[in-house]
Each structure stands twice: as structure tokens, then as C-alpha cells.
């Protein structure tokens with residue numbers, strides 16, 4: 001049977017399963033679009049993943065439909081790749097072996113925000129919508145990616161790690177931010193299983209390889225009135241020193257502390273007015289009632305405050321988080337497609353030495369973009385998403401090896417499997433869950449390299 005005949009048969013089966021042909025999509029252009037994410041960020045992944053696609057997209061509206069699709073897929077041994085909003089940037093939701101794309105964008109209901117600040121929601125809910133609704137009742141997200149407006153809660157838990165807010169609250173895996181979720185399994189008889197407390201780490205950031213999140217309990221934090229501030233400094237050292245002092249001092253109430261060395265700020269064309277030619281830029285979200293004090297300290301440290309305005313939710317314009325975290329790379333690539341990026345964690349003690357070593361070896365092939373974040377032990381560290389000039393895969397690997405050899409942590413965003421991309425658990429908890437919940441290896445196959453289907457299949 002030809003590929004398209006296979007897809008037709010699969011689509012007919014899925015229409016029978018969910019009883020609604022309008023939610024089973026087969027048009028090749030649509031299937032291709034919904035089979036891809038921001039994988040093209042990586043010049044290494046781009047040629048590998050461009051032609052990978054699922055056969056059919058199905059859009060369930062509730063957990064029972066998810067179970068019905070998984071039951072069908074298991075019976076017919078068809079691969080299933082789960083998709084939230086498709087903003088991941090290592091091809092996490094690009095199907096490597098065809099099959100079904102399980103698009104959860106219609107499962108987007110916010111069920112409740114409890115009195116003690118826990119959001120209960122379906123996985124397709126957009127983070128921006130959750131932030132808006134939460135702020136109406138005095139809460140807000142603890143941390144969110146710079147793709148806030150578009151990204152889904154399920155996709156953030158499945159493929160993200162942290163972002164704006166992480167300087168105060170750590171990443172998704174820290175401080176019980178993810179309270180619990182319900183997971184649909186790909187066992188012989190698929191079922192829903194509740195994971196609470198420590199058990200969330202078996203599924204969190206596993207790229208949909210070991211279960212499908214169908215309902216989520218996410219801890220929020222009391223809402224704060226925030227002001228977005230940018231401060232220009234003559235040198236990166238000055239900007240870094242100032243930002244570090246704000247980031248590590250618990251007395252400041254902050255949501256974002258970012259530093260860019262020149263010429264990164266020159267890439268931010270829509271907000272040229274906050275940039276000063278040749279200067280480094282610090283970008284901070286600070287509690288509005290601490291703004292006056294921050295401005296005094298910034299100026300006393302040699303900074304020029306170039307912008308200060310209230311944050312009023314995800315629709316704020318300009319929304320300065322649009323220039324931070326992995327959005328910075330997007331602006332760099334717009335300015336020059338030869339740029340790409342790495343994801344690093346510098347030492348809070350030796351970072352200046354580490355910066356100097358990388359500069360000495362790689363010159364301006366690496367440009368420093370720092371995002372301060374709290375780790376699980378409560379220590380604020382200089383995380384970084386440096387902008388890197390792409391020369392070759394070998395050169396990129398040399399840079400990664402050098403980073404690791406001088407104690408800089410690297411989550412490699414140029415691989416398409418979990419183990420080297422940064423959040424794979426050394427205790428193999430995600431692998432054990434896959435062996436239990438997906439013994440046939442049908443969930444997002446090829447993304448968890450350590451899984452061996454032959455060892456556990458029926």
C-alpha cells in the first residue's frame with residue numbers, strides 16, 4: 001500500500017474512533033505544518049527534520065478521546081507524537097516515524113484556580129491566557145517561557161524548562177511548581193494515571209515519549225505589580241555586575257534579570273529607542289514599589305535607564321520579555337541567519353573566568369546573553385543562552401566540549417533526543433516510566449535513545 005493509502009486508512013479509522021471527521025486532518029500542507037516546530041532554529045537539525053512528517057493529525061477534545069486514539073494506535077502499532085502549540089525548538093514534536101500527530105490545542109479549558117493558587121487545566125490551555133486569568137484573581141505564573149502568548153501548558157511541561165520568573169521561583173522542576181497531572185498511557189489497555197508530588201518527575205520534560213498529559217495542577221504565585229526596565233552600560237562587565245547584584249539579593253522582588261553584551265541589543269529593531277550604540281543592556285522586571293530604589297542604584301552603578309514602564313499582562317506593548325530567553329536568538333537570526341545558540345549554566349563563583357576563557361578561545365563567535373535563574377537548591381546562577389556564529393557542526397561541538405571542560409553546563413539544543421538536550425534525569429526515572437507506560441515504543445519514537453523496545457515489548 002502507498003503512503004497516502006496508509007494515511008487514508010488511518011484517517012478513516014480515527015474518524016470512527018472520535019466520530020467527527022472535521023477533527024481528523026489529512027491535507028498534506030496542514031499535516032506538514034502541524035508536524036513541525038521551531039526545529040529550524042538549529043542549523044544542525046534543519047536538514048535532518050525538514051522532511052519528517054506525520055501521516056494524519058487528530059484533535060481530541062477530552063481525555064476519553066485521547067484514550068480512544070491511543071487504544072487505536074496501540075492495536076494497530078501506529079506511532080503517536082503529541083503536539084501542544086509547536087513552539088519547541090529542538091524538533092521535540094516532529095514525528096520521526098510518521099503516524100498520528102495528536103494535536104491537543106482544542107483541549108484548552110481552564111477548569112479552576114483554587115483559593116490557594118493552583119491552576120487546574122487541560123494541557124492545550126495557552127500560558128498567556130492562564131497568566132491573564134490568574135492575574136484577575138490575584139495570582140500569576142511562577143515561571144513561563146518567552147513564548148508565553150502562544151505556548152501551551154502541556155507543551156511547557158512536556159518540552160520546556162523555565163524562563164521569566166525563574167530568577168525567583170526556579171524552573172518547572174523545582175519547588176513543587178508542578179503539583180500533579182493525569183497521564184494517558186500507551187499500555188496494552190491505555191488508561192489515565194494520576195502523578196502527584198515527586199512522581200511528576202517521571203513524566204515532566206520527557207517530550208511526550210512516556211505518556212500524554214491530559215489534566216494539570218500547576219502552582220501559581222501571588223501577583224505583583226511589575227515594571228519593565230532597561231539600563232544601558234558602557235561595558236558587559238558593568239552590566240553583568242549590576243544585574244548580578246540585583247539577581248542574587250533576595251531583598252529585590254524581581255521576575256526577570258537579563259544581560260546582553262553588544263552587539264546583541266542592536267538586533268532588537270522594534271525597540272531601538274531603549275538601545276544605546278555600542279553598549280551592553282540589562283533588562284529587568286522589578287516590583288513597581290521598588291522601582292525608585294532600583295533606578296537610583298542603576299545610575300550609581302554607571303547605568304543609563306533607557307526605559308521604564310508598567311507590565312500589564314501578556315498584551316503589554318512593548319512586551320520586553322519578547323527580547324529575552326530564546327527570543328533573543330530569534331532576533332539575532334533575523335539580523336543575520338548565520339547566528340545560532342547554546343543553552344548554558346555558568347558557575348556563580350567562577351563565571352567571570354569562564355567568560356574570559358571562552359572569549360579568548362572563540363572571540364566574537366560567542367556573544368554573551370545571560371538569564372539569571374534560581375536552581376533547585378535555591379542558588380541564583382548565571383544561566384545563559386549565548387548567541388553563537390555557526391561555522392560548522394564540528395566547531396559547535398568544539399565550543400560545547402570547551403564549555404563542559406571549564407565547568408560550564410550545556411544543554412545541547414542541536415540534538416533531537418532527550419538524553420543530551422539537558423533535562424534527562426540521571427536516575428532514569430523518565431526511562432522507567434517509558435518502559436512501563438509505552439513498552440512498544442510508540443510515543444514520539446526515536447526521541448529517547450536509551451529506551452530499547454526489544455527488551456520489553458510483548
Ligand SMILES: Cc1cc2nc3c(=O)[nH]c(=O)nc-3n(C[C@H](O)[C@H](O)[C@H](O)COP(=O)(O)OP(=O)(O)OC[C@H]3O[C@@H](n4cnc5c(N)ncnc54)[C@H](O)[C@@H]3O)c2cc1C
Nearest residue numbers: 084085086087088145152154155158159160161208213325
Ligand atoms: C522564540 C522561542 C523562545 C522560547 N523560549 C523558551 C523559554 O524561555 N523557556 C523554555 O522553557 N522554552 C522556551 N522555548 C521553547 C518552547 O517555546 C517552550 O518550551 C514551550 O513551553 C513549548 O510549548 P508548546 O505548547 O509549544 O509545546 P510543543 O512544542 O507543542 O511540545 C513540546 C514537547 O512537549 C510534548 N508535549 C506537548 N504537549 C504534551 C502533553 N500534553 N503531554 C505530554 N507531552 C506533551 C511534545 O511532544 C513535545 O515533545 C522557546 C521557543 C522559541 C521558539
